[in-house]
Each structure stands twice: as C-alpha cells, then as structure tokens.
Amino acid sequence: MTDIVAKRDAGREENEELLRDIKRPKTDKDPSETMEGSDSRSVLSEFKMSKVLSESAREKTMFIHGKLVDQDAVVILEKPPITEDTLTELFSGSTLALDMKNDIYSTYRLQPPPHLNEMKVTVVCPASEKHLKKYQRQESYLVEETAEDYSSITLPYIESQSFSLQWVYNILEKKAEAERIVYEDPDPDVGFVLLPDFKWNQKQVDDLYLIAIVHQKGIRSIRGLTAEHLPLLKNVFQKGKEAIMKKYELPASKLRVYLHYQPSYYHLHVHFNMLGYEALGCGVERAHLLGDVIQNLQSNPDYYKSHTLSFPLRAEDGLLTKFREAGKI
Ligand code: GTA
Numbered sequence: 193m194t195d196i197v198a199k200r201d202a203g204r205e206e207n208e209e210l211l212r213d214i215k216r217p218k219t220d221k222d223p224s225e226t227m228e229g230s231d232s233r234s235v236l237s238e239f240k241m242s243k244v245l246s247e248s249a250r251e252k253t254m255f256i257h258g259k260l261v262d263q264d265a266v267v268i269l270e271k272p273p274i275t276e277d278t279l280t281e282l283f284s285g286s287t288l289a290l291d292m293k294n295d296i297y298s299t300y301r302l303q304p305p306p307h308l309n310e311m312k313v314t315v316v317c318p319a320s321e322k323h324l325k326k327y328q329r330q331e332s333y334l335v336e337e338t339a340e341d342y343s344s345i346t347l348p349y350i351e352s353q354s355f356s357l358q359w360v361y362n363i364l365e366k367k368a369e370a371e372r373i374v375y376e377d378p379d380p381d382v383g384f385v386l387l388p389d390f391k392w393n394q395k396q397v398d399d400l401y402l403i404a405i406v407h408q409k410g411i412r413s414i415r416g417l418t419a420e421h422l423p424l425l426k427n428v429f430q431k432g433k434e435a436i437m438k439k440y441e442l443p444a445s446k447l448r449v450y451l452h453y454q455p456s457y458y459h460l461h462v463h464f465n466m467l468g469y470e471a472l473g474c475g476v477e478r479a480h481l482l483g484d485v486i487q488n489l490q491s492n493p494d495y496y497k498s499h500t501l502s503f504p505l506r507a508e509d510g511l512l513t514k515f516r517e518a519g520k521i
Contacts, residue, residue: 246329265317375435400466412458419493
C-alpha cells in the first residue's frame, strides 16, 4: 500500500504519457502533425465532443464520443475512489460550504485542493465504430453457445471482426507499458506478463485490477483451452498470486482471478481483481474463475471444446446479429 502511495506521481506521469501517445496514432491523418509539442491538457482542449455514449452515477464514469483533430475518439472520465492517505490534507486544506442543517444532520460541498481533485481520463483515438458501440449503453441478451455454434457462428465472426491486438503485442514486446510490469515469466509456453489493467489508477488496493497476458499466441479465449494448457494456466494462477502477494501484500484469499467469455480482445489473458471490488464484467454471466477452468480441464481435457457456454451480448453487437440470423435466439 505504501508502495502505491509512493507511486502516485509516477502514475500521474503515466497518464500524461498515455495522452501524449494518442497524438501519434498510426493512421492516414496523424493528429500529431497539428498537436506535436502540446501538453496533455491541450490534447483534451482539442476534443470536440459530439455525444455522451453512456454514464453511470454509481461508477462515477462518463464515456464521451467526439473528434480529436479529425479523428473519432472516445474519452472516458472517471472519478477515482477517496484514499485514506489523503484524508488529513483533505480535511485541513479544503474549503467547506454548508448545504443544509437539520438537527444532528448536515451536508456540505467540499472544494479540495486541485491535486486531490484529479479525475482519471482514458482516451481511445482513433476509435473505430466497434469502440463506439462497445462504450454505448445498450441492452444485453444472454446467448447459449454450443460447440457447434462456436465453430459455425462465433469463430468466423471473431476472425473477421475483432479489435486489434496491437496493444497486447506492444506489452509482450516491451514497446509499451514496460515500466508498469509487476511480474514476468518469459517462458514462451507457460510464461506471461502481469501488469496493472488500464482501468486501475494504482492509488489504492481496494479496486486492485491487474491482467496477466500470456506469451503464447493463438489462444483466443477459454474456447481454445484444452488439458495441454494446464501447465500454462497453473503457472499464471500460482505465480500471479505470488507476485501480487509480494508487491501488494494481498493474499490469494482476497483475489478474484478469472477469464472473460466473450472477451473483448482475443489473446488469452487473465483478470486479477481485489475480491470486494465489483469490476465491470465480473458477474457469473461473463467471468470464469481460473480455479474452476483448471478443474474443468482436469476432469475433461476437452471441456471448453465441447460444452455449451452462456454469455451476454449487447444489442448492437454484430455477433448477436449472427446468432439471430441463425435462429439461435
Ligand atoms: N494495461 O492498453 C491497455 C489496455 N487495453 C486496451 C485494454 N486493457 C488494457 N490494459 C492495459 N493496457 O480489463 C484491459 C481492459 C480489460 C482487459 C481486456 O484489458 O481494461 P477483456 O478482453 O476481457 O475485455 O479484457 P473487457 O473486459 O470487455 O474490456 P473492457 O475494455 O474492460 O470493457 C468492459 C467495459 O468496461 C466497457 O464496456 C466499459 O463499460 C468499461 N470500461 C472500459 N474501459 C474503461 C475505463 N478506462 N474506465 C472505466 N470503465 C471502463
């Protein structure tokens, strides 16, 4: 925890680096041509908002579509949790205005010093149509996918439509986020890179979120797993938990370790969350505990090749259209 607090300034720099990176997308029209040399604040001042895609008062997040220079972009604003180490300064260094008082109850508006009032900003630029749909609020529908549905509907769809994995390869090849790596096992068969998920600001362990990205290429999701991958999965499970214990002093009993089905990115990766933190996508309809996946493969080497798997799909997901066209829902 102390380690996390000590890294606050480093985290701030990482955020700025992320924003600087969007000025250099590899596209025909590069925003860096007009924005080179500007700092992270001016990057956002270039953002021309067109629509709020979704928002959540509970999560304190807002997903906004707009243009950065001439490119579609999604900006995600998120108010981070309050951390205990800031409380003394928050109480002594803020101004307070009374809203109402009634008997023993009173409410106030607090204006903290600017550095205690930061927001987390994520920028996706250039954002594809698929990104816009991903961040748009939509109804969800549960799909039951048989092994046959996987081969005839899902696999052809994900082969033609998936998000780019460039960010994953950048991490594995140390071209991006190398300084954020918490642990690496470089073995090409059972190795992986463990690092903070970009949804986690690393300021408090209450919402700890890391991902382990396997070095082995070609395993798209749990559907691609067989008993031959048990050494890989056990290695990620064991060494991932050990690395988190060492760095964040969180025992395995405080972790939720799982894979998504369907994932957004079809290169095998494992999510590590703090148990009490209700991360998006940790519900039973989408998350498969790594411990259960290992046991299922131990009792049936082809479990994920043969079983029906359920998962939610959002209204505008092209895969849902394919399932509808096939008369499956
Ligand atoms: N370190 O560049 C990256 C990076 N990218 C592009 C994705 N991830 C990254 N991590 C690092 N660097 O947990 C992370 C994602 C995710 C994991 C991929 O990789 O944060 P997945 O393939 O199972 O896909 O996991 P998943 O979970 O659907 O993707 P994602 O992006 O988490 O979206 C799920 C929902 O979470 C979204 O629909 C949205 O509602 C919400 N969300 C997404 N991003 C944010 C954000 N920055 N802040 C708040 N909420 C977000």
